[in-house]
Amino acid sequence: MTPVNHAVEIRDLHKHFGKLEVLKGIDFAVDPGQVVCVIGPSGSGKSTLLRCVNLLEQPTSGRVVLEGVELTDRDVDIDAARRRVGMVFQQFNLFPHMTALQNVMVAQRRVLKRGRAEAEKIARENLEKVGIADKCDAYPLQLSGGQQQRVAIARALAMNPALMLFDEPTSALDPELVGDVLTVMRKLAEEGMTMLVVTHEMAFARDVADRVVFMDGGVIVEDGPAAQVIGEPQHERTKSFLRRVLDPTHTDV
Amino acid sequence: MTDQSTKTEPGPDGGVPVRTGLSPRKKQQISRAVQYVVLVAAVVFLLMRIEWGKLAENFAKPEVAAETLPDLFTVALKNTIIYSVGGFFFAFLLGLLFALMRMSSVRPYRWIAIAYIEIFRGLPALLIFLLILFLPLALPGFEVPGGTYGQGILGLTIVGSAYMAETLRAGLQAVPKGQMEAARSLGMSHARAMTTIVIPQAVRIVIPPTTNQFVSLLKDSSLVLFLGVSGEYVELTKFGNDMASTFANATPILVVGVTYLLVTIPLGYLASRLEKRQARGR
Ligand SMILES: Nc1ncnc2c1ncn2[C@@H]1O[C@H](COP(=O)(O)OP(=O)(O)OP(=O)(O)O)[C@@H](O)[C@H]1O
Ligand SMILES: [Mg+2]
Numbered sequence: 001m002t003p004v005n006h007a008v009e010i011r012d013l014h015k016h017f018g019k020l021e022v023l024k025g026i027d028f029a030v031d032p033g034q035v036v037c038v039i040g041p042s043g044s045g046k047s048t049l050l051r052c053v054n055l056l057e058q059p060t061s062g063r064v065v066l067e068g069v070e071l072t073d074r075d076v077d078i079d080a081a082r083r084r085v086g087m088v089f090q091q092f093n094l095f096p097h098m099t100a101l102q103n104v105m106v107a108q109r110r111v112l113k114r115g116r117a118e119a120e121k122i123a124r125e126n127l128e129k130v131g132i133a134d135k136c137d138a139y140p141l142q143l144s145g146g147q148q149q150r151v152a153i154a155r156a157l158a159m160n161p162a163l164m165l166f167d168e169p170t171s172a173l174d175p176e177l178v179g180d181v182l183t184v185m186r187k188l189a190e191e192g193m194t195m196l197v198v199t200h201e202m203a204f205a206r207d208v209a210d211r212v213v214f215m216d217g218g219v220i221v222e223d224g225p226a227a228q229v230i231g232e233p234q235h236e237r238t239k240s241f242l243r244r245v246l247d248p249t250h251t252d253v
Numbered sequence: 254m255t256d257q258s259t260k261t262e263p264g265p266d267g268g269v270p271v272r273t274g275l276s277p278r279k280k281q282q283i284s285r286a287v288q289y290v291v292l293v294a295a296v297v298f299l300l301m302r303i304e305w306g307k308l309a310e311n312f313a314k315p316e317v318a319a320e321t322l323p324d325l326f327t328v329a330l331k332n333t334i335i336y337s338v339g340g341f342f343f344a345f346l347l348g349l350l351f352a353l354m355r356m357s358s359v360r361p362y363r364w365i366a367i368a369y370i371e372i373f374r375g376l377p378a379l380l381i382f383l384l385i386l387f388l389p390l391a392l393p394g395f396e397v398p399g400g401t402y403g404q405g406i407l408g409l410t411i412v413g414s415a416y417m418a419e420t421l422r423a424g425l426q427a428v429p430k431g432q433m434e435a436a437r438s439l440g441m442s443h444a445r446a447m448t449t450i451v452i453p454q455a456v457r458i459v460i461p462p463t464t465n466q467f468v469s470l471l472k473d474s475s476l477v478l479f480l481g482v483s484g485e486y487v488e489l490t491k492f493g494n495d496m497a498s499t500f501a502n503a504t505p506i507l508v509v510g511v512t513y514l515l516v517t518i519p520l521g522y523l524a525s526r527l528e529k530r531q532a533r534g535r
Contacts, residue, residue: 056434083440093435097453107439110449152435159439 013062086156146177340409348417
Protein backbone atom coordinates (compact mmCIF):
# COMPACT_ATOMS: atom_id res chain seq x y z
CA MET A 1 0.00 0.00 0.00
CA THR A 2 1.31 3.44 -0.91
CA PRO A 3 1.44 5.94 1.93
CA VAL A 4 -0.90 8.86 1.36
CA ASN A 5 1.62 11.67 1.25
CA HIS A 6 1.66 12.54 -2.44
CA ALA A 7 -1.33 14.13 -4.16
CA VAL A 8 -0.44 12.15 -7.23
CA GLU A 9 2.37 9.72 -7.83
CA ILE A 10 3.42 8.35 -11.21
CA ARG A 11 5.65 5.29 -11.46
CA ASP A 12 7.31 3.96 -14.61
CA LEU A 13 4.49 5.18 -16.83
CA HIS A 14 4.56 4.00 -20.44
CA LYS A 15 2.14 4.87 -23.18
CA HIS A 16 2.08 3.52 -26.71
CA PHE A 17 -0.16 4.61 -29.57
CA GLY A 18 0.12 1.56 -31.75
CA LYS A 19 3.82 1.26 -32.51
CA LEU A 20 4.58 4.82 -31.38
CA GLU A 21 5.93 4.98 -27.84
CA VAL A 22 4.96 8.40 -26.55
CA LEU A 23 5.81 8.03 -22.85
CA LYS A 24 8.92 6.00 -22.10
CA GLY A 25 8.90 5.51 -18.35
CA ILE A 26 7.82 8.59 -16.43
CA ASP A 27 8.44 8.85 -12.68
CA PHE A 28 7.40 11.77 -10.60
CA ALA A 29 5.05 12.96 -7.90
CA VAL A 30 3.19 16.08 -6.92
CA ASP A 31 2.73 16.85 -3.25
CA PRO A 32 -0.40 18.48 -1.84
CA GLY A 33 -0.31 22.25 -2.39
CA GLN A 34 2.49 22.04 -4.92
CA VAL A 35 2.37 23.68 -8.34
CA VAL A 36 4.32 21.75 -10.94
CA CYS A 37 4.77 23.11 -14.46
CA VAL A 38 5.57 20.74 -17.32
CA ILE A 39 7.44 22.27 -20.24
CA GLY A 40 8.90 20.73 -23.36
CA PRO A 41 8.81 20.76 -27.14
CA SER A 42 5.73 19.92 -29.19
CA GLY A 43 5.12 16.19 -29.42
CA SER A 44 7.21 15.38 -26.35
CA GLY A 45 4.18 13.76 -24.66
CA LYS A 46 3.12 16.48 -22.20
CA SER A 47 -0.58 16.25 -23.04
CA THR A 48 -0.44 12.49 -23.05
CA LEU A 49 1.11 12.51 -19.58
CA LEU A 50 -1.59 14.82 -18.26
CA ARG A 51 -4.33 12.74 -19.86
CA CYS A 52 -2.89 9.60 -18.29
CA VAL A 53 -3.20 11.19 -14.86
CA ASN A 54 -7.00 11.22 -15.08
CA LEU A 55 -7.11 8.23 -17.39
CA LEU A 56 -8.51 10.01 -20.43
CA GLU A 57 -5.77 7.87 -21.94
CA GLN A 58 -5.27 4.34 -20.68
CA PRO A 59 -1.57 3.93 -19.80
CA THR A 60 0.11 0.96 -21.45
CA SER A 61 1.95 0.15 -18.24
CA GLY A 62 3.00 1.76 -15.00
CA ARG A 63 1.10 3.13 -12.05
CA VAL A 64 -0.83 6.32 -11.39
CA VAL A 65 -1.73 6.75 -7.72
CA LEU A 66 -4.08 9.55 -6.74
CA GLU A 67 -4.40 10.27 -3.01
CA GLY A 68 -3.38 6.71 -2.30
CA VAL A 69 -5.86 5.19 -4.78
CA GLU A 70 -4.29 3.38 -7.68
CA LEU A 71 -6.12 4.57 -10.83
CA THR A 72 -4.32 2.06 -12.99
CA ASP A 73 -5.98 -0.75 -11.02
CA ARG A 74 -8.41 -2.23 -13.53
CA ASP A 75 -11.24 -2.46 -11.02
CA VAL A 76 -11.03 1.09 -9.70
CA ASP A 77 -14.19 3.25 -9.88
CA ILE A 78 -12.72 5.64 -12.40
CA ASP A 79 -15.68 8.02 -12.41
CA ALA A 80 -15.34 8.46 -8.67
CA ALA A 81 -11.59 9.01 -8.97
CA ARG A 82 -12.00 11.59 -11.73
CA ARG A 83 -14.22 13.68 -9.49
CA ARG A 84 -11.12 14.45 -7.45
CA VAL A 85 -9.20 15.74 -10.48
CA GLY A 86 -10.23 18.86 -12.38
CA MET A 87 -9.05 19.31 -15.95
CA VAL A 88 -8.76 22.47 -18.02
CA PHE A 89 -8.27 22.02 -21.76
CA GLN A 90 -6.52 24.11 -24.37
CA GLN A 91 -9.77 24.39 -26.35
CA PHE A 92 -11.91 25.14 -23.25
CA ASN A 93 -14.48 22.44 -24.16
CA LEU A 94 -17.37 24.25 -22.53
CA PHE A 95 -20.77 22.72 -23.23
CA PRO A 96 -22.13 25.03 -25.94
CA HIS A 97 -25.79 24.22 -25.32
CA MET A 98 -25.64 25.45 -21.73
CA THR A 99 -25.13 28.88 -20.18
CA ALA A 100 -22.01 29.61 -18.15
CA LEU A 101 -23.95 28.96 -14.96
CA GLN A 102 -25.37 25.67 -16.26
CA ASN A 103 -21.90 24.60 -17.35
CA VAL A 104 -20.69 25.00 -13.79
CA MET A 105 -23.81 23.38 -12.31
CA VAL A 106 -24.36 20.32 -14.47
CA ALA A 107 -21.73 18.00 -13.03
CA GLN A 108 -22.44 19.13 -9.48
CA ARG A 109 -26.07 18.16 -10.02
CA ARG A 110 -25.58 14.97 -12.02
CA VAL A 111 -22.41 13.61 -10.48
CA LEU A 112 -22.27 14.95 -6.94
CA LYS A 113 -26.10 14.96 -6.71
CA ARG A 114 -26.14 18.38 -5.11
CA GLY A 115 -29.51 20.12 -4.92
CA ARG A 116 -30.31 22.91 -7.34
CA ALA A 117 -29.96 25.72 -4.80
CA GLU A 118 -26.68 24.46 -3.44
CA ALA A 119 -25.23 23.80 -6.89
CA GLU A 120 -26.24 27.26 -8.06
CA LYS A 121 -24.72 28.90 -4.99
CA ILE A 122 -21.41 27.08 -5.48
CA ALA A 123 -21.48 27.84 -9.21
CA ARG A 124 -21.98 31.56 -8.60
CA GLU A 125 -19.20 31.61 -5.99
CA ASN A 126 -16.77 30.01 -8.41
CA LEU A 127 -17.76 32.21 -11.33
CA GLU A 128 -17.21 35.20 -9.08
CA LYS A 129 -13.84 33.85 -8.06
CA VAL A 130 -12.70 33.73 -11.71
CA GLY A 131 -14.09 37.21 -12.29
CA ILE A 132 -17.10 36.57 -14.53
CA ALA A 133 -20.05 36.70 -12.15
CA ASP A 134 -21.80 39.06 -14.60
CA LYS A 135 -21.71 36.51 -17.43
CA CYS A 136 -23.66 33.76 -15.70
CA ASP A 137 -26.43 33.67 -18.30
CA ALA A 138 -24.23 33.96 -21.37
CA TYR A 139 -23.70 31.00 -23.67
CA PRO A 140 -20.08 30.02 -24.40
CA LEU A 141 -20.17 31.40 -27.95
CA GLN A 142 -21.10 34.80 -26.57
CA LEU A 143 -17.94 34.87 -24.46
CA SER A 144 -14.36 35.71 -25.38
CA GLY A 145 -11.76 32.95 -25.24
CA GLY A 146 -10.41 34.27 -21.95
CA GLN A 147 -13.88 34.32 -20.42
CA GLN A 148 -14.62 30.81 -21.70
CA GLN A 149 -11.43 29.48 -20.19
CA ARG A 150 -12.26 31.05 -16.85
CA VAL A 151 -15.71 29.46 -16.92
CA ALA A 152 -13.97 26.16 -17.62
CA ILE A 153 -11.77 26.69 -14.57
CA ALA A 154 -14.83 27.52 -12.45
CA ARG A 155 -16.54 24.38 -13.77
CA ALA A 156 -13.65 22.22 -12.61
CA LEU A 157 -13.32 24.01 -9.26
CA ALA A 158 -16.99 23.55 -8.43
CA MET A 159 -16.32 19.84 -8.03
CA ASN A 160 -13.86 20.52 -5.15
CA PRO A 161 -10.96 18.74 -6.82
CA ALA A 162 -7.85 17.72 -4.92
CA LEU A 163 -5.75 18.24 -8.04
CA MET A 164 -6.13 20.52 -11.04
CA LEU A 165 -4.66 19.64 -14.44
CA PHE A 166 -4.11 22.41 -16.99
CA ASP A 167 -3.14 21.54 -20.57
CA GLU A 168 -1.80 24.69 -22.22
CA PRO A 169 -4.75 26.71 -20.91
CA THR A 170 -3.64 29.94 -22.59
CA SER A 171 -2.35 28.63 -25.93
CA ALA A 172 -5.62 29.22 -27.78
CA LEU A 173 -6.07 32.75 -26.46
CA ASP A 174 -5.43 36.13 -28.00
CA PRO A 175 -2.31 37.57 -26.32
CA GLU A 176 -4.18 40.31 -24.47
CA LEU A 177 -6.48 37.73 -22.83
CA VAL A 178 -3.72 35.46 -21.53
CA GLY A 179 -3.13 37.59 -18.46
CA ASP A 180 -6.72 37.22 -17.15
CA VAL A 181 -6.43 33.45 -17.13
CA LEU A 182 -2.93 33.37 -15.66
CA THR A 183 -4.04 35.73 -12.89
CA VAL A 184 -6.83 33.33 -11.94
CA MET A 185 -4.37 30.43 -11.94
CA ARG A 186 -1.88 32.33 -9.85
CA LYS A 187 -4.61 33.12 -7.31
CA LEU A 188 -5.53 29.44 -7.18
CA ALA A 189 -1.90 28.51 -6.56
CA GLU A 190 -1.65 31.03 -3.75
CA GLU A 191 -4.74 29.53 -2.14
CA GLY A 192 -2.89 26.24 -1.97
CA MET A 193 -4.45 24.30 -4.84
CA THR A 194 -2.38 21.36 -6.07
CA MET A 195 -1.73 21.99 -9.75
CA LEU A 196 -0.06 20.24 -12.66
CA VAL A 197 0.28 22.71 -15.51
CA VAL A 198 1.52 22.15 -19.06
CA THR A 199 2.45 25.57 -20.35
CA HIS A 200 4.65 27.59 -22.64
CA GLU A 201 4.34 30.65 -20.38
CA MET A 202 7.83 30.68 -18.92
CA ALA A 203 7.16 33.76 -16.78
CA PHE A 204 4.27 31.94 -15.12
CA ALA A 205 6.37 28.83 -14.58
CA ARG A 206 9.21 30.82 -13.10
CA ASP A 207 7.04 32.92 -10.77
CA VAL A 208 4.35 30.49 -9.69
CA ALA A 209 5.66 26.94 -9.97
CA ASP A 210 7.33 25.19 -7.05
CA ARG A 211 8.87 22.78 -9.52
CA VAL A 212 9.40 22.67 -13.24
CA VAL A 213 9.62 19.43 -15.19
CA PHE A 214 11.22 19.48 -18.63
CA MET A 215 10.09 16.66 -20.93
CA ASP A 216 11.53 15.69 -24.27
CA GLY A 217 10.97 12.59 -26.39
CA GLY A 218 8.70 10.89 -23.86
CA VAL A 219 11.06 11.11 -20.88
CA ILE A 220 11.63 13.59 -18.09
CA VAL A 221 14.97 15.24 -18.81
CA GLU A 222 15.07 17.61 -15.89
CA ASP A 223 12.98 18.05 -12.75
CA GLY A 224 13.71 20.64 -10.09
CA PRO A 225 12.90 24.01 -8.56
CA ALA A 226 11.65 26.54 -11.10
CA ALA A 227 14.60 28.88 -10.62
CA GLN A 228 17.01 26.02 -11.29
CA VAL A 229 15.38 24.37 -14.32
CA ILE A 230 14.60 27.66 -16.05
CA GLY A 231 17.44 29.77 -14.60
CA GLU A 232 20.36 27.34 -14.65
CA PRO A 233 19.37 24.30 -16.70
CA GLN A 234 21.82 21.41 -16.43
CA HIS A 235 21.08 19.53 -19.64
CA GLU A 236 21.90 20.63 -23.14
CA ARG A 237 18.40 19.72 -24.39
CA THR A 238 16.80 21.92 -21.74
CA LYS A 239 19.14 24.76 -22.56
CA SER A 240 18.43 24.64 -26.28
CA PHE A 241 14.68 24.38 -25.69
CA LEU A 242 14.71 27.38 -23.37
CA ARG A 243 16.81 29.36 -25.84
CA ARG A 244 14.23 28.70 -28.53
CA VAL A 245 11.28 29.57 -26.30
CA LEU A 246 12.74 32.61 -24.60
CA ASP A 247 14.37 34.07 -27.67
CA PRO A 248 12.44 32.74 -30.67
CA THR A 249 13.89 35.18 -33.22
CA HIS A 250 17.44 33.99 -32.60
CA THR A 251 16.97 30.31 -33.21
CA ASP A 252 19.74 28.63 -35.12
CA VAL A 253 17.90 26.45 -37.62
CA MET B 254 -25.76 29.95 -75.06
CA THR B 255 -22.08 29.91 -74.25
CA ASP B 256 -19.65 31.92 -76.20
CA GLN B 257 -17.61 29.01 -77.47
CA SER B 258 -17.91 30.32 -81.02
CA THR B 259 -16.70 33.78 -80.20
CA LYS B 260 -13.49 34.03 -82.09
CA THR B 261 -10.76 35.90 -80.37
CA GLU B 262 -7.34 36.57 -81.60
CA PRO B 263 -4.48 38.03 -79.68
CA GLY B 264 -4.34 41.76 -80.32
CA PRO B 265 -1.35 43.52 -81.72
CA ASP B 266 1.60 43.13 -79.36
CA GLY B 267 -0.23 40.23 -77.65
CA GLY B 268 -2.38 42.71 -75.67
CA VAL B 269 -6.17 42.62 -75.21
CA PRO B 270 -7.57 40.13 -77.76
CA VAL B 271 -9.48 41.61 -80.69
CA ARG B 272 -13.01 40.20 -80.90
CA THR B 273 -14.50 39.05 -84.16
CA GLY B 274 -18.22 38.22 -84.55
CA LEU B 275 -20.97 39.02 -82.01
CA SER B 276 -20.13 40.31 -78.55
CA PRO B 277 -20.97 37.98 -75.61
CA ARG B 278 -23.59 40.48 -74.49
CA LYS B 279 -25.39 40.42 -77.87
CA LYS B 280 -25.32 36.62 -77.87
CA GLN B 281 -26.86 36.48 -74.43
CA GLN B 282 -29.65 38.81 -75.53
CA ILE B 283 -30.47 36.65 -78.52
CA SER B 284 -30.44 33.47 -76.43
CA ARG B 285 -32.84 34.97 -73.91
CA ALA B 286 -35.22 36.12 -76.66
CA VAL B 287 -35.29 32.59 -78.08
CA GLN B 288 -36.17 31.16 -74.66
CA TYR B 289 -39.11 33.56 -74.29
CA VAL B 290 -40.44 32.69 -77.73
CA VAL B 291 -40.38 28.97 -76.91
CA LEU B 292 -42.21 29.57 -73.63
CA VAL B 293 -44.95 31.70 -75.21
CA ALA B 294 -45.47 29.17 -77.99
CA ALA B 295 -45.85 26.33 -75.48
CA VAL B 296 -48.35 28.28 -73.39
CA VAL B 297 -50.44 29.25 -76.43
CA PHE B 298 -50.45 25.65 -77.63
CA LEU B 299 -51.68 24.37 -74.25
CA LEU B 300 -54.32 27.09 -73.97
CA MET B 301 -55.75 26.08 -77.34
CA ARG B 302 -55.56 22.31 -76.84
CA ILE B 303 -56.97 21.99 -73.33
CA GLU B 304 -60.71 21.86 -72.90
CA TRP B 305 -60.94 24.08 -69.89
CA GLY B 306 -64.55 23.39 -69.10
CA LYS B 307 -63.99 19.66 -68.94
CA LEU B 308 -60.84 20.05 -66.93
CA ALA B 309 -62.55 22.20 -64.32
CA GLU B 310 -65.50 19.82 -64.25
CA ASN B 311 -63.17 16.94 -63.44
CA PHE B 312 -60.50 18.42 -61.24
CA ALA B 313 -61.98 21.45 -59.56
CA LYS B 314 -65.67 20.90 -59.11
CA PRO B 315 -66.76 23.05 -56.14
CA GLU B 316 -69.69 20.82 -55.17
CA VAL B 317 -67.42 17.79 -54.94
CA ALA B 318 -64.76 19.75 -53.08
CA ALA B 319 -67.41 20.82 -50.58
CA GLU B 320 -68.34 17.17 -50.04
CA THR B 321 -64.85 16.43 -48.72
CA LEU B 322 -65.45 18.74 -45.77
CA PRO B 323 -65.19 18.45 -42.84
CA ASP B 324 -63.83 14.89 -42.98
CA LEU B 325 -60.86 16.06 -45.02
CA PHE B 326 -59.47 17.74 -41.92
CA THR B 327 -61.20 16.04 -38.99
CA VAL B 328 -60.50 12.50 -40.19
CA ALA B 329 -58.05 12.31 -43.11
CA LEU B 330 -55.53 15.00 -42.20
CA LYS B 331 -55.78 14.07 -38.53
CA ASN B 332 -54.93 10.45 -39.35
CA THR B 333 -52.12 11.41 -41.69
CA ILE B 334 -50.64 13.38 -38.82
CA ILE B 335 -51.19 10.56 -36.32
CA TYR B 336 -49.46 8.05 -38.62
CA SER B 337 -46.56 10.31 -39.47
CA VAL B 338 -45.96 11.82 -36.03
CA GLY B 339 -46.20 8.36 -34.44
CA GLY B 340 -43.91 6.90 -37.08
CA PHE B 341 -41.46 9.76 -36.68
CA PHE B 342 -41.40 9.44 -32.90
CA PHE B 343 -40.62 5.73 -32.89
CA ALA B 344 -38.29 6.02 -35.89
CA PHE B 345 -36.34 8.60 -33.91
CA LEU B 346 -36.04 6.36 -30.84
CA LEU B 347 -35.21 3.28 -32.88
CA GLY B 348 -32.82 5.30 -35.04
CA LEU B 349 -31.05 6.59 -31.94
CA LEU B 350 -30.77 3.06 -30.60
CA PHE B 351 -29.25 1.79 -33.86
CA ALA B 352 -26.97 4.82 -34.16
CA LEU B 353 -25.60 4.10 -30.68
CA MET B 354 -25.30 0.39 -31.47
CA ARG B 355 -23.52 1.26 -34.72
CA MET B 356 -20.93 3.16 -32.65
CA SER B 357 -20.77 0.62 -29.82
CA SER B 358 -17.52 -0.97 -28.74
CA VAL B 359 -19.29 -4.33 -28.69
CA ARG B 360 -18.73 -5.72 -32.15
CA PRO B 361 -21.92 -7.82 -32.54
CA TYR B 362 -23.97 -4.70 -31.77
CA ARG B 363 -22.24 -2.94 -34.64
CA TRP B 364 -22.98 -5.85 -36.94
CA ILE B 365 -26.65 -5.94 -36.01
CA ALA B 366 -26.97 -2.19 -36.52
CA ILE B 367 -25.19 -2.28 -39.88
CA ALA B 368 -27.38 -5.16 -41.07
CA TYR B 369 -30.58 -3.43 -40.00
CA ILE B 370 -29.61 -0.10 -41.56
CA GLU B 371 -28.45 -1.61 -44.84
CA ILE B 372 -31.51 -3.81 -45.21
CA PHE B 373 -34.18 -1.26 -44.44
CA ARG B 374 -32.51 1.59 -46.30
CA GLY B 375 -32.41 -0.59 -49.37
CA LEU B 376 -36.03 -1.73 -49.43
CA PRO B 377 -38.88 0.20 -51.05
CA ALA B 378 -41.29 1.64 -48.49
CA LEU B 379 -44.23 -0.07 -50.16
CA LEU B 380 -42.58 -3.47 -49.75
CA ILE B 381 -42.28 -2.85 -46.02
CA PHE B 382 -45.98 -2.07 -45.77
CA LEU B 383 -46.83 -5.23 -47.70
CA LEU B 384 -44.57 -7.14 -45.34
CA ILE B 385 -46.55 -5.83 -42.38
CA LEU B 386 -49.77 -6.76 -44.13
CA PHE B 387 -48.57 -10.35 -44.48
CA LEU B 388 -46.94 -10.53 -41.08
CA PRO B 389 -49.85 -12.43 -39.46
CA LEU B 390 -49.40 -15.16 -42.08
CA ALA B 391 -45.74 -15.58 -41.18
CA LEU B 392 -46.28 -15.35 -37.45
CA PRO B 393 -49.66 -16.87 -36.65
CA GLY B 394 -51.23 -15.31 -33.60
CA PHE B 395 -49.01 -12.25 -33.81
CA GLU B 396 -50.81 -8.95 -33.83
CA VAL B 397 -49.29 -5.49 -34.09
CA PRO B 398 -50.34 -3.60 -30.96
CA GLY B 399 -52.52 -0.57 -31.59
CA GLY B 400 -54.52 -2.14 -34.44
CA THR B 401 -54.63 -0.17 -37.67
CA TYR B 402 -52.83 2.82 -36.21
CA GLY B 403 -50.20 0.47 -34.84
CA GLN B 404 -49.66 -1.14 -38.23
CA GLY B 405 -49.33 2.17 -40.03
CA ILE B 406 -47.01 3.57 -37.40
CA LEU B 407 -44.93 0.39 -37.39
CA GLY B 408 -44.50 0.63 -41.16
CA LEU B 409 -43.40 4.24 -41.01
CA THR B 410 -41.15 3.50 -38.04
CA ILE B 411 -39.29 0.87 -40.01
CA VAL B 412 -39.15 3.06 -43.12
CA GLY B 413 -37.81 6.02 -41.16
CA SER B 414 -35.57 4.40 -38.58
CA ALA B 415 -32.78 3.27 -40.89
CA TYR B 416 -32.36 6.76 -42.32
CA MET B 417 -32.74 8.28 -38.88
CA ALA B 418 -29.98 6.03 -37.55
CA GLU B 419 -27.54 7.28 -40.18
CA THR B 420 -28.53 10.91 -39.66
CA LEU B 421 -28.16 10.63 -35.90
CA ARG B 422 -24.84 8.85 -36.20
CA ALA B 423 -23.55 11.72 -38.34
CA GLY B 424 -24.88 14.12 -35.71
CA LEU B 425 -23.26 12.23 -32.84
CA GLN B 426 -19.96 12.14 -34.68
CA ALA B 427 -20.18 15.86 -35.40
CA VAL B 428 -20.02 16.62 -31.67
CA PRO B 429 -16.34 17.35 -30.94
CA LYS B 430 -14.48 14.68 -28.97
CA GLY B 431 -13.52 17.30 -26.39
CA GLN B 432 -17.13 17.42 -25.21
CA MET B 433 -17.08 13.79 -24.10
CA GLU B 434 -13.63 14.27 -22.55
CA ALA B 435 -14.71 17.36 -20.62
CA ALA B 436 -17.76 15.50 -19.35
CA ARG B 437 -15.73 12.43 -18.34
CA SER B 438 -13.11 14.61 -16.64
CA LEU B 439 -15.91 15.98 -14.45
CA GLY B 440 -16.63 12.46 -13.27
CA MET B 441 -19.62 11.70 -15.49
CA SER B 442 -20.02 8.10 -16.59
CA HIS B 443 -20.02 7.36 -20.32
CA ALA B 444 -23.81 6.94 -20.33
CA ARG B 445 -24.36 10.12 -18.33
CA ALA B 446 -22.05 12.11 -20.62
CA MET B 447 -23.90 10.74 -23.64
CA THR B 448 -27.34 11.67 -22.36
CA THR B 449 -26.63 15.11 -20.89
CA ILE B 450 -23.83 16.39 -23.10
CA VAL B 451 -23.43 14.59 -26.42
CA ILE B 452 -26.95 13.57 -27.46
CA PRO B 453 -28.55 16.99 -26.84
CA GLN B 454 -25.92 18.59 -29.06
CA ALA B 455 -26.29 15.91 -31.72
CA VAL B 456 -30.06 16.38 -31.77
CA ARG B 457 -29.61 20.10 -32.34
CA ILE B 458 -27.28 19.37 -35.22
CA VAL B 459 -29.73 16.99 -36.90
CA ILE B 460 -32.89 19.08 -36.54
CA PRO B 461 -32.81 20.38 -40.15
CA PRO B 462 -32.26 16.99 -41.81
CA THR B 463 -34.80 15.29 -39.55
CA THR B 464 -37.37 17.94 -40.43
CA ASN B 465 -36.90 16.88 -44.02
CA GLN B 466 -37.22 13.26 -42.97
CA PHE B 467 -40.49 14.06 -41.28
CA VAL B 468 -41.80 15.57 -44.53
CA SER B 469 -40.72 12.42 -46.31
CA LEU B 470 -42.49 10.21 -43.72
CA LEU B 471 -45.60 12.35 -44.06
CA LYS B 472 -45.65 11.57 -47.76
CA ASP B 473 -44.90 7.90 -47.15
CA SER B 474 -47.89 7.73 -44.81
CA SER B 475 -49.96 7.54 -48.01
CA LEU B 476 -48.78 3.91 -48.20
CA VAL B 477 -51.13 3.11 -45.32
CA LEU B 478 -53.58 2.83 -48.22
CA PHE B 479 -52.15 -0.62 -48.91
CA LEU B 480 -52.93 -1.86 -45.41
CA GLY B 481 -56.57 -1.85 -46.45
CA VAL B 482 -57.67 0.71 -43.89
CA SER B 483 -61.15 2.08 -43.93
CA GLY B 484 -63.62 4.23 -42.05
CA GLU B 485 -62.20 6.26 -39.25
CA TYR B 486 -58.61 5.18 -40.03
CA VAL B 487 -58.25 6.59 -43.55
CA GLU B 488 -55.52 9.09 -44.15
CA LEU B 489 -55.39 11.74 -46.87
CA THR B 490 -54.49 9.65 -49.90
CA LYS B 491 -56.91 6.83 -49.16
CA PHE B 492 -59.57 9.41 -48.37
CA GLY B 493 -59.00 11.21 -51.69
CA ASN B 494 -59.01 7.93 -53.56
CA ASP B 495 -62.32 6.81 -51.99
CA MET B 496 -64.02 10.14 -52.56
CA ALA B 497 -62.83 10.26 -56.15
CA SER B 498 -64.34 6.82 -56.77
CA THR B 499 -67.59 7.72 -55.08
CA PHE B 500 -68.10 10.83 -57.18
CA ALA B 501 -66.34 9.53 -60.28
CA ASN B 502 -64.50 12.81 -60.21
CA ALA B 503 -60.84 13.74 -59.62
CA THR B 504 -61.47 16.84 -57.55
CA PRO B 505 -60.84 15.11 -54.18
CA ILE B 506 -57.37 14.11 -55.39
CA LEU B 507 -56.58 17.74 -56.10
CA VAL B 508 -58.03 18.83 -52.75
CA VAL B 509 -55.95 16.22 -50.92
CA GLY B 510 -52.85 17.28 -52.84
CA VAL B 511 -53.33 20.87 -51.74
CA THR B 512 -53.81 19.68 -48.14
CA TYR B 513 -50.46 17.85 -48.24
CA LEU B 514 -48.77 20.95 -49.57
CA LEU B 515 -50.33 23.02 -46.80
CA VAL B 516 -48.21 20.99 -44.39
CA THR B 517 -45.14 20.04 -46.41
CA ILE B 518 -44.25 23.43 -47.90
CA PRO B 519 -44.12 25.30 -44.55
CA LEU B 520 -42.12 22.42 -43.04
CA GLY B 521 -39.67 22.41 -45.92
CA TYR B 522 -39.33 26.17 -45.54
CA LEU B 523 -38.77 25.76 -41.79
CA ALA B 524 -36.07 23.15 -42.41
CA SER B 525 -34.14 25.40 -44.76
CA ARG B 526 -34.48 28.31 -42.31
CA LEU B 527 -33.06 26.15 -39.50
CA GLU B 528 -30.30 24.97 -41.77
CA LYS B 529 -29.29 28.54 -42.62
CA ARG B 530 -29.40 29.55 -38.99
CA GLN B 531 -27.13 26.64 -38.12
CA ALA B 532 -24.74 27.49 -40.93
CA ARG B 533 -24.37 30.92 -39.37
CA GLY B 534 -23.28 29.21 -36.15
CA ARG B 535 -25.83 28.46 -33.38
N1 LIG C 1 -4.67 9.56 -29.79
C1 LIG C 1 -3.46 9.48 -30.36
N2 LIG C 1 -3.22 8.57 -31.31
C2 LIG C 1 -2.00 8.48 -31.91
N3 LIG C 1 -0.98 9.27 -31.63
C3 LIG C 1 -1.14 10.22 -30.69
C4 LIG C 1 -2.39 10.38 -30.02
N4 LIG C 1 -2.29 11.40 -29.15
C5 LIG C 1 -1.02 11.85 -29.27
N5 LIG C 1 -0.33 11.14 -30.18
C6 LIG C 1 1.09 11.35 -30.54
O1 LIG C 1 1.83 11.32 -29.36
C7 LIG C 1 2.88 12.26 -29.43
C8 LIG C 1 2.86 13.14 -28.19
O2 LIG C 1 1.66 13.89 -28.21
P1 LIG C 1 1.28 14.93 -27.09
O3 LIG C 1 0.00 15.56 -27.51
O4 LIG C 1 1.31 14.26 -25.78
O5 LIG C 1 2.46 15.97 -27.19
P2 LIG C 1 2.60 17.38 -26.48
O6 LIG C 1 3.89 17.37 -25.76
O7 LIG C 1 1.37 17.69 -25.71
O8 LIG C 1 2.72 18.37 -27.71
P3 LIG C 1 2.07 19.81 -27.94
O9 LIG C 1 2.99 20.78 -27.28
O10 LIG C 1 2.09 19.94 -29.44
O11 LIG C 1 0.72 19.80 -27.38
C9 LIG C 1 2.73 13.01 -30.72
O12 LIG C 1 3.64 12.47 -31.65
C10 LIG C 1 1.33 12.71 -31.15
O13 LIG C 1 1.23 12.67 -32.54
MG1 LIG D 1 -0.26 19.04 -25.94
